[in-house]
Amino acid sequence: MNVLLGSSSPRRRELLEQLGVEFDIARPDIDETPHPGESPVDYVRRLAIEKLHVLSAAPDTLVITADSTVDLGGEILGKPDDEDDARAMLRRLSARTH
Numbered sequence: 001m002n003v004l005l006g007s008s009s010p011r012r013r014e015l016l017e018q019l020g021v022e023f024d025i026a027r028p029d030i031d032e033t034p035h036p037g038e039s040p041v042d043y044v045r046r047l048a049i050e051k052l053h054v055l056s057a058a059p060d061t062l063v064i065t066a067d068s069t070v071d072l073g074g075e076i077l078g079k080p081d082d083e084d085d086a087r088a089m090l091r092r093l094s095a096r097t098h
Contacts, residue, residue: 002058006051006065016064028054028065032078040071072098 003023005012016023028051034043047067057063070077072092080086 002061004055004057004061004063006055006063007067009066012064012066023064026055030054034076034078038076040069040074040076043067043076044069070098072096 003016003021005016005023005025006028007013008025008027013025030047030050032047035046038046044067048065051065051067052063055063055065070089070093077089077092077098080089
């Protein structure tokens with residue numbers, strides 16, 4: 001069976017490599033903007049499913065997609081825009097469960 005990783009995450013690639021799995025990588029291009037009122041759980045579920053839908057694979061291919069996000073009190077924290085934004089996010093996360 002062929003395996004297709006539908007993610008650009010270096011960590012997910014590393015995990016599959018550690019398991020000795022041979023795989024190809026596809027980087028699905030989807031809009032990762034949260035929908036208004038969307039919970040963090042619904043957001044990551046939707047992104048993983050959308051990634052699966054945009055990937056075309058042969059029937060004998062296992063497609064692995066996933067997504068993760070930071071949930072800070074129900075607020076979705078996306079990728080920082082720049083170093084200043086990253087520092088601000090880290091200050092908000094400091095000493096808090098997320």
